[in-house]
Amino acid sequence: MKLAPVRAVPGFDDLGMDWLRARGSVKWHRPERDVLPAWVADMDFPTPPPVVAALREVVDGRDLGYPDWPDGSPLRTAFAERMAGRFGWAASADRVREQTDLIQCLQLVLHLATSDGDAVAVQVPNYPPFLATLRTMNRRIVPVPMEDTDDGPRMDFAALDTAVKRSGCTALVLVNPHNPTGRVLTRDELGEIAAIARRHDLLVVSDEIHAELTYAPHRHIPFASLSDDTARRTVTLTSATKAFNLAAIRCAVTHYGPDRLLALRDAQPPDLYGTVSPLGVVATLAAWRHGDAWQRELLTVLDRNRRRVHEVVRDRLPLVRHRLPEATYLAWLDTRPLGLDEPPVEKVLREGRVLLDGGAPFGPGADGFLRLNFATSRNVLEEVLGRVVEALGGREGDGGAGGHLAP
CATH class of the missing domain: 3.90.1150.10 (Aspartate Aminotransferase, domain 1)
Known part of the structure; x- marks a missing residue:
């Protein structure tokens, strides 16, 4: 060939x-x-290169002291600006919290929002650390298979609705764009999921870390952007690490839609789940603003x-x-x-x-x-x-x- x-x-x-x-x-x-x-x-x-330059500037300046972030890191505003500019989603910077990586984001949300033995729906196949997290935390995995159709992998919404109802799910872990199949859900498909979430009062934890690696003519649509009801029940997880190859910077963000869950998160001891490194914040800001x-x-x-x-x-x-x-x-x-x-x-x-x-x-x-x-x-x-x-x-x-x- x-x-x-x-x-x-x-x-x-x-x-x-x-x-x-x-x-x-x-x-x-x-x-x-x-x-x-x-x-x-x-x-x-x-x-x-913009990330390397930004990190070098910090190191060459010999300033690795405590950052002055009384109201949270600058990632919160940068995330909101990125979502608005890239996807037309008016995410609120006030609802953004920083964590060290996406797995920690998921684990914290599950810890706060679900209980031992709770049923959680998840697409399969799926990212192995997500499935391992659910097993380790003793959340009952309710698998929702992706159908292999002539047009590629598709979600079976009737099966999702039935599985959620039958198992009494309290949450859905949604991976979009999907790892490992590479599917990007359309607005209509996301609307079907939103209707199921509303019907069964589901918390939706939406992993959107691959959003910026979407190929035309496909278009990523943040799940929380669909409607006010969807926004109020959605926690969005993302990071610059996949789209800019920065896994080791250990920096991710969570956007909390539910008021109760955000309040519960903020009531935790401030350093219980660790804090992000200033270098991770610098790298992420450089990627989003100059990459x-x-x-x-x-x-x-x-x-x-x-x-x-x-x-x-x-x-x-x-x-x-x-x-x-x-x-x-x-x-x-x-x-x-x-x-x-x-x-x-x-x-x-x-x-x-x-x-x-x-x-x-x-x-x-x-x-x-x-x-x-x-x-x-x-x-x-x-x-x-x-x-x-x-x-x-x-x-x-x-x-x-x-x-x-x-x-």
């Missing part, structure tokens, strides 16, 4: 293998040297890469089902038609020396699926795809997709 002529993007396609393997982050550090990682949801790209040009280049690369994954799977693994993701940098591959005699994650690692995610950790019905992270340079992606195709017994290509990188 010949590669389509595509402009190489400096800063994204010129990543050296020595540089990647020298990184201390878990993605590249944990696998053995001959294994290519395409698993955990970190991008391979360097930190955006748009970098992000546009990023989306160009990710759009190209998602199409390349789809092309290779279609042509060289025709039995494997794959839908072009509408958002995120994650491909969700259904290998069940191959009839493998072992989990595909294990087969691809053993025979292809590529580390992917997938299978049971993503919830009921995820066996036989692979999640492939395509947020990397063109050459690394070609090698990853070539190895995956070979490990799964795919067709030979006419060039490209593998065989270029030193072990």
Whole structure:
């Protein structure tokens, strides 16, 4: 398969293998040297220059003392401005609170709003740490499967309504854009969920961390922006970490819609759940205020890469089902038609020396699926795809997709 002529993007396609393997982050550090990682949801790209510059300015100024934030960090206003400018959502800065990461945001909300043994509805497949959180906190998981239709993964709203009613759910964890399938829910679909939430008086915890990684013509719509009733029952979780590759800054925000829940949160001891680092706030502000040009280049690369994954799977693994993701940098591959005699994650690692995610950790019905992270340079992606195709017994290509990188 010949590669389509595509402009190489400096800063994204010129990543050296020595540089990647020298990184201390878990993605590249944990696998053995001959294994290519395409698993955990970190991008391979360097930190955006505006973020580096902002952090350097703080460090060079030799001022790492206590910040003067008597009314909360500047993230609160910055978040409201970002939501209004990007999505037309008039979020209130007064309802924003900072936490160290999205998982902590979710855990705090569940701790305050639900009780031991409460039923919580959640889409499946789903982000494994969310499912693990619900299990660890002894919340009863009510799985709502995403239907695999000719138009891609879709939520079954009748099944959601029935499951919520039958199980007596008190909350719904909504992931939109969806990890791992990459679906972006439409306004009509979100309206169906809002109606179910209103009918059963559900708290909706909406994870929207991939919102800025949505590909045209798809459009992210904040769930809380649908109506006043929806806003009053929705807690929105997000961060700059996914859209700007900043996982280690440990900085996220929660927007509280319910008055009672916000008051309950503010009644907690102020430092019980930790506080965000000023460096995390500086990095987030730099990303949101000065990182748009970098992000546009990023989306160009990710759009190209998602199409390349789809092309290779279609042509060289025709039995494997794959839908072009509408958002995120994650491909969700259904290998069940191959009839493998072992989990595909294990087969691809053993025979292809590529580390992917997938299978049971993503919830009921995820066996036989692979999640492939395509947020990397063109050459690394070609090698990853070539190895995956070979490990799964795919067709030979006419060039490209593998065989270029030193072990």
